Amino acid sequence: MKKIIAVVIAVLLLTLPMSLSAFAAGEINESEKNILDELYEKVAINGKKFIVPTEYVVQAENYFKTVDIDPTQAAEIITYIDQGKEILINSDIKSTTNLKVLPVPDKQKLLDLGKKAVAVTGGTLVYDGSHVKITNSQAQLVFDSAPIIKQTGVEADFTAVIIAASAAAVLFGAAVVVAKKRGLFAK
Amino acid sequence: MFSSDFDTGSDDEGIYSDIFTEASLSGYEGVIPASSITYPVYGTKYGEISIYTNGTVYTSSLIFGDTGYILRRGVGQYMGSHFPGEGSTILISGHNTTHFNCLKHTKVGEFIEVKTHYGNFKYEIIEVGPKHKTDTSAYDLASDKEYLILYTCYPFDVVGFKVNRYYVKSILVSGPEIDPYS
Structure with missing residues (x-):
């Protein structure tokens, strides 16, 4: 569960695209760019700063290159993101730059939000106790929290x-x- | 739990496509708009890697993703790394008994070519050698320079659990640049 929150942050971002045409245009639009810019910096919520690992952000970026964001379904997903932000804002973390130290109940809530957000686009989020994997509606792997070096x-x-x-x-x-x-x- | 050369099957059996072989390599030069590129998804072959060493050329299929299923079919790009032409780190793994056994011959100054469905790239080897698998100094996924980093388990010809990896780091010499916002 160490990296689960950082994973879920990336998960919530990965769920923003709703139109899952297999090979959409590769450009990153302005909305996606703004999200990625924020992720590459420390994510600041209510004065608390969290770091999303680079490898998670790049996976999100690579996923954005294969889909287009459609604002209609994105609204539902954004509500889950807002709920996730509330959890972080109300967390007991005083000053940290790492999401690993969030309490387990908060981590579980964020995980549940991630699953709901992924399901909006027909995707699936699986957490096996050590790694998180996300597949899109075509069962293609789009995110994996497994170690970088295999x-x-x-x-x-x-x-x-x-x-x-x-x-x-x-x-x-x-x-x-x-x-x-x-x-x-x-x- | 384990990845292996000898897995007889996996949950992602059948998820393997090829957008390289049938592509028309028009030899993009200069700046390529990202909107003109069909980016690969997991399990997609989108290029070939050719390593010029030991008096010969070793060529392998380049596939997006790096699970055991993929590494049986070619060399795999870590999904959390960048693509050739994006100006940052491309991290690629391969089995030490097959596709990347040739890494043991590589030397600084030699060259690696990466052909993709959207352009061709050339890299010069600047560093080779083993490091512990947990040594994160071996790669920087947030680099602002384009490095092609190949790695495999080390030692090459020893059977057993290996905690080291053999890294071949190279820097971009030539190739088109991708504009991600056009």
């Missing part, structure tokens, strides 16, 4: 094998100890 080798399968082998070795060793104690090994 695993790019064959160690994953081998890791699983090593873990399994280690577990087997521990069990075997434990069995031997028990057997010795019980005098099961003949001398």
Whole structure:
């Protein structure tokens, strides 16, 4: 849940586009630019400043390049954004530049708002306890909070094998100890 | 939970499109209006990377996104990084046993070409070497200079869990510029 609030801020921005034609014009319009400019700076709410990680903002920017903002449905999404801002304004954080320290109940409220906002455009937000993924109405991944640097080798399968082998070795060793104690090994 | 070369399937099976192969590479020069570009979504091949090293050229498909599914098919661009021509950092990963095994041969001063469906770009390698996977000095996604950063797991030929990555950092030498607001 560490980065959940920063994620949800970006989520709420990602939900602004409502017309999800697959390959719309790539330009970023004035509304999108203003949002992105604000995100690249510290987000200031009621004197409190929050930082959205660059990688989240860039994902939002890259998503804006594939859709066009339609103001009609955006109004509903903006209400969710306003509700999210209220949560941040009323939070107990005194002075921080990092969204990670928000209380868990506030984080959960923001997550719920993010899901509602994503659903307006037919998208889906999934939080698996560690990462947030957002897919659009065409099931295309548009946002992922997974670590920036990925695993790019064959160690994953081998890791699983090593873990399994280690577990087997521990069990075997434990069995031997028990057997010795019980005098099961003949001398 | 794990990404792997040997995954037999994934939830995003079938989400793979190609806007590069059929594109007409008209060789954009100068400034390209963003409104004229069809930006890729996750799983879309939009270019090819050619690495000139070791006396040969190593070419791989360039796909937007960097999940295990994508890395089995080519090299993947991190979705939180920028596109060639945007004047900032492009972060691309590939498997150390396949597409990016060639990174072990690369040297400062060599060149990398990136061909996309909207233009061709050339980069010169300025730094190579391993760093811990948590070392954020390896990349700057907010850079105001255009860097192409390729990375893969390190060491190359050792089986096992790897905490290091091998980075090849290059800087833009030539290519069109994208105007995001036109």
